[in-house]
Amino acid sequence: MAEDIKVIVFKLGTEEYGIEVEKVQTIERMMPITRVPKTYSFIKGVINLRGVVIPVIDLRGRFGIEEAEHTDQTRIIIVSVNDIEVGFIVDSANDVIDLNKDSIDTPPDVVGGIKAKYLDGVAKIGEDRLLIMLNLSEVLNKSEIVQLESIEE
């Protein structure tokens, strides 16, 4: 019998995703974001989280999904992985569930346009609910992203 893990569930579009609760520091409502120039388009800028400056990523942009307008439901999930603190902008986040590790399957080859390497697996909850478990260290890996332009004047 494998152990249970607690998972924060959030939505991007119609899909449901999960992040292990230990990696999540807090979930915040949308707040003013200061744009940071000359960086990747999916980095929306930095926020002031109780005195600490934290970069914020639009997770839709990171996965190459068309970005959406922010609504009342929009949340910023602050995660901390390998000493890196980042905020993810997601469409909504309102659930914490217990998940048996056995119920997580390896990801299928093609999943809704998001590269398989960002995924740790897919969990089936109940009859018809699928939860996509994110591989955070891959999501935060920047090596594949092209070099930034430097100042030219």
Add this chain to the structure above:
Amino acid sequence: MDMNQYLSMFIDESNDHLQSLNEKMMELEANPEDLSIVQVIFRSAHTLKGMAATMGYEDLASLTHQMENVLDLVRNSKLRMQDFIFDTLFKSLDALESMVENITGGGDGKADVSTIVASLQAIVRGDIPTAGGTSTNDTVSAAAVNATNAPILLDEFQFSVLEQSLQEGHKVMYVEVTIRKDCQLKAVRSYMVFDLLERSGEVVKSFPSVQDIEQEKFDQSFSLYYITQKEAEEIQSMVLNLSEIEKVNAVALDSESLQQLGQETTAATLEAPVQEVPTVSPTQAAPVQSKDEAAKPAVRSGTNSAPSRTIRVDIERLDVLMNLFSELLIDRVRLEQLASEVHNQDLTETVEHMSRVSADLQNIVMKLRMVPVDTVFNRFPRMVRDLAKSLDKKVDLIVTGAETELDRTVIDEIGDPLVHLLRNAVDHGVESIADRIAAGKPETGTINLRAFHSGNHVFIEIEEDGAGISRDKVLKSALKKGVVTSEQAVNMTDSEVYQLLFAPGFSTAAVISDISGRGVGLDVVKSKISSLGGHVTIYSTLGKGTNFSVQLPLTLSIIAAMLIRLGCEKFAIPLSSIVETGIVKQSQIRTIHGNKMLEFRNTHIPLVSLSRIFSIPDYDESNEEETEIVVVRKGERLIALAVQDFIGQNEIVIKNLGKYLPEIQGISGATILGDGQVALIIDPNAFIK
């Protein structure tokens, strides 16, 4: 019991004790008769021993135990402090320090301290060498001086065996054997030597020990005391007959020379480790008195205030406190705003009071990060003492303003540059005793180490009364190294010439000495200090001395900045790099070779469009009739940055952008404004190439 939770406490307290031991020892060296200081030292050593033993650091505990034995004799007036006891004790402190350092780095604190322990034990036994000891029996001292090994210490038993053998008509010899460098099996060869010797006599004691020799734990030579009936020459030729033996030196001893040699060697063991730079100098051969004087310690003056009542706080907790506090400030601003809308007298008063309290609180939170420079300065007296001693110079170090406070982050960084400047002062600044006397100065040079506040800066000055910097010498050397051209040289002011000392690869020292030739030049000092936002100035008068003045910002985390607006975005530009601000008309902007240029004080400087570089969505200065500009500087070069509006000057708290964001050219960090919004800090240096 899990000791880990006590480890950091142990390390902190050990360092405290070591520091105070160092200080008190220096104090004692200045007043060797003051037994009350010995008491303090004894207690400190005792506590240290107890702590080390509790934590299971045996080597640490046993070394402190030996020190205690020596100190115990001193405080009970059974032993008088003298030069080499100080040296040995200082040596012990160094060993303790490196052991604690090892523990700090996660090690087990083990170290081979047998030589120091042996020296300490010898002191307890009363085997104290006299400085005049060199003038003894020629043959014997020759043998002892020739001893390339650390020579043999005889215990009482061995000594009496040898003495008795002499009385019974045997011959006692001190034999030193050197094996050839290319010898493959040193242990075998030495075994053959021992075997040969044992056939016609008895080896009483050898150094290194027989076990060590068997395990090849020796360099190239070993020495031994030997009882035989044969003549010294005979022994010598016997041993030389073995192959791969390079040199044999056998000296026959009589009872008097035996006694002296025993002491000589004891002395040599004690002296050998202390003299880091073996220089042959007149003072070393000089009688005891002058040696005592030469060792006159660097005096530490200034306030000898009572230990302050403090607690240790993890710096990270302070950071958290500061972050929480800035949140409080943001809420305060919001409350003030709300109160002004509500127009309730009681609420307004309460909010005003809260504002005052929080302003005071802010002050205190900032001050919590301030540490007196004493934490850096406290290791200098000892360093200068050792340095002066090894260079055969007399130097007094006078420390003032050690209570001056600096931000913790600056304190952590400033140590190395200061060490370098001090070494420089002792090595190149203060002249040798002979030169000082020739120049009509007192034998003892003085180095003043001062720290003081001035405005928003802290100054640290290192001033000596040495020979001063020769403008001609510096220029000559600079010309030779191609640092300046001869045309440039003619018009340079003195201070410009002195600044040449900071040029990379520049050294005026005729001989690279052990002290200054450590691969770091003054250029490294300068770049380190500049990276802290400070700078160094040199003042020098030929024949009178030199002053290195280091100017540092009070803190690295708070800077004065000009807040500007570009469209709806706000940025901060550090005030330290701003030359001036102004307004230019579109017609004043010219295009030269495709670049926008601006006439500024009779030269043309580039005009950089921040809005274009940062892709500001809602502002473009080329649509404006007049443009606000900020002229910034990097070294001698100037550029103008075009901005939309000046918001005003502000003290800002620098925050980093976290690990995720890549390095962004032109942005050096961020700060949180009064309304809780983040503003990016512009790094003007990035725009100037």
